[in-house]
Amino acid sequence: EAGVTQSPTHLIKTRGQQATLRCSPISGHTSVYWYQQALGLGLQFLLWYDEGEERNRGNFPPRFSGRQFPNYSSELNVNALELEDSALYLCASSPGRGTPGNTEAFFGQGTRLTVV
Amino acid sequence: DQQVKQNSPSLSVQEGRISILNCDYTNSMFDYFLWYKKYPAEGPTFLISISSIKDKNEDGRFTVFLNKSAKHLSLHIVPSQPGDSAVYFCAAGEMNRDDKIIFGKGTRLHILP
Known part of the structure; x- marks a missing residue:
């Protein structure tokens, strides 16, 4: 069974551009979570989608946005990129409404975004 | 304001010995704690969790201890292996x-x- 898949694995953008990151959850999972892992900051919660709706977001500016599609895959969009947005962006999925930390939450390998 | 602190950025332990990783938290509302393990170029994987109604949870070589009064938890790995x-x-x-x-x-x- 395929795990959580993220694309692309690496993305290089220039400051001011937009980046789109994609995540496909494990089949049957309806919740998708996005995290940012920036150097020295650990994993920081970005967004949580469940059943196509945004359920919660972390302390990030509005230029971080996303959506969840009917097939439960998700996109993370980062507009007006800044150098500080360079980080590893991780997606996780779980079967339904619940914390991302339960035993049924799985992470993808991440997308490394570099802003130059 | 860091609500969850891991004060040791790195730790080296001899194979076969016990590894102890520490974690402190500040928010007294937290009642569920987890440890994740992450290899390079991979996403984090869930390791073990503990709720605040317990002070210890074991899973094979991994044990998590919770000290609510000190707002401290630790992960013990015994014995430590290269993996x-x-x-x-x-x-x-x-x-x-x-x-x-x-x-x-x-x-x-x-x-x-």
Whole structure:
């Protein structure tokens, strides 16, 4: 069974551009979570989608946005990129409404975004 | 304001010995705690969790201890194996809230041969 898949694995953008990151959850999972892992900051919660709706977001500016599609895959969009947005962006999925930390939450390998 | 702190950025332990990774938290509302393990170029994987109604949870070589009064938890790995070399993230949240959990910055564990 395929795990959580993220694309692309690496993305290089220039400051001011937009980046789109994609995540496909494990089949049957309806919740998708996005995290940012920036150097020295650990994993920081970005967004949580469940059943196509945004359920919660972390302390990030509005230029971080996303959506969840009917097939439960998700996109993370980062507009007006800044150098500080360079980080590893991780997606996780779980079967339904619940914390991302339960035993049924799985992470993808991440997308490394570099802003130059 | 760091609500979940892992004060040791790295730790080296001899193979076969005990690895102890520590984590402190400040938010007294946290009642659910987790440890994740992350290898390079991979996403974090769930390792073990504990709720605040317990003070210990064991799963094979991994044991998590929770000291609520000190707002401290620790992960013990006994015995340490080379495959345990990874970054370990401590995380905390509230069980009755379906939203975000807070992660620490991680501790890099290096198991020495």
